[in-house]
Amino acid sequence: MSSNQKSEIVRTKSGPIYSEPETLCSSPAHISDSSSQLNVPTVVESPDNKIRVQHERLFLHDLLNSVGGLHGFLELMSENPDPVKIQKYIASSLELCDSLIEEIQSYRQITLAENGDLKVFKNDVNSLELLKSVTMKLENHDVSKGKTIDVSPNSQPVPVQTDKVLLSRILINLMKNALEATDVGGSVTIGSKMCDSKNKGQSGHRMGSGAGCDCKGSHVSGDCYPVDFIRFWVHNDSEISEDSKPYIFKKQFSTKGENRGLGSYSVQLLGEQYLGGKVGFVSNKEEGTTFFIDLPVRIPDEKN
Known part of the structure; x- marks a missing residue:
């Protein structure tokens, strides 16, 4: 070779x-x-x-x-x-x-x-409709039994140009990871928010930072977007241990035992290398864990 x-x-x-x-x-x-x-x-x-x-x-x-x-x-x-x-x-x-x-x-x-x-295919996607579609796909999944899935009421129908299939895959993987980390009787929330460059850089480790627009204090590769973007996020109440946080996006790392778990790895691979996004998370004991992907409202042309 x-x-x-x-x-x-x-x-x-x-x-x-x-x-x-x-x-x-x-x-x-x-x-x-x-x-x-x-x-x-x-x-x-x-x-x-x-x-x-x-x-x-x-x-x-x-x-x-x-x-x-x-x-x-x-x-x-x-x-x-x-x-x-x-x-x-x-x-x-x-x-x-x-x-x-x-x-x-x-x-x-x-x-x-x-x-x-x-290959990346550009689609015109309604962010709110996509969230509802992802939720419906997982409502009857084994990993969702005894748990509640909610779409944040603050999510707005933002038009986004991206690859719908790949973005759906990313959100489904984030949802599955969150549901696996949630006990029976618990809940997982998914949402989206349109952000502009003036809204980033607020406070760090709290649920609002993941569901909002700031990146400060979060685990995200590189810098935040200097331009307008949309943030898709998934929240659950469990906390990621400090020892695990640096390895979340590593392919060989798993919190689910030997040879388990490629969800976070594939989220970063597809989200950053193919959709031109930024993937990260915030996690603490008080308010749980929020994973997010920030995407430009239009997919980068070089990924055609």
Whole structure:
């Protein structure tokens, strides 16, 4: 592979290669005898390759969960003649199919984005309608059970020119992360606010800073926008630990256990590199956590 090729995702003409770490890199104990006889060099797993494997394992984990659930509902339908129950199983199966499609599309987008092959399509988007659409998609999701999702009443229908599919993906990932961090009986709020350059730089770590327009004191890469922009934000009542904050947007970092969690990483990848935005968050014990993405009202031309 040449030095200018990216190594995080292994691809062929037929698509990505899915494999467990053992199949990609055998341990020396497994290959020492055969390698000495066949002069096969020992393969050393690089950090980039390790991260790629974690990414693939996460994708397969979620995919198999959805397929397993779908198989279970199909079995129930084949064993139960009750038409009422069959209709219920069909509805649940359709939801799982939607989840499968969502997982596959998400993985494909991240893979294309990492390779620099993702295309951006400009759409005229109504910010309030988008918030409602994202909320509806997650209301019946497993991660939302026993929890409340609210659209902030202060959100206004701001016209934005951006890639609707990518922005939806970003907001869905932020919402899923917030819902996973929320206990049963809790709530997650999503909203948007039109901001101008005069409104940024107010106070720092409080819920108002995430839902408002200022960046001071927040975890955001680079400077805030010097021009008018729109902020989309997602809030929940839990706090991110100080030890975790510097690593939130790292691909290899997860608060959900081994090989879990690419939501924040993909939010920054898609939001900053492809939509020309700024992604950040504020978090404290008193008022919880607010993630946000600041976007120019028109998508940068160089990402056509």
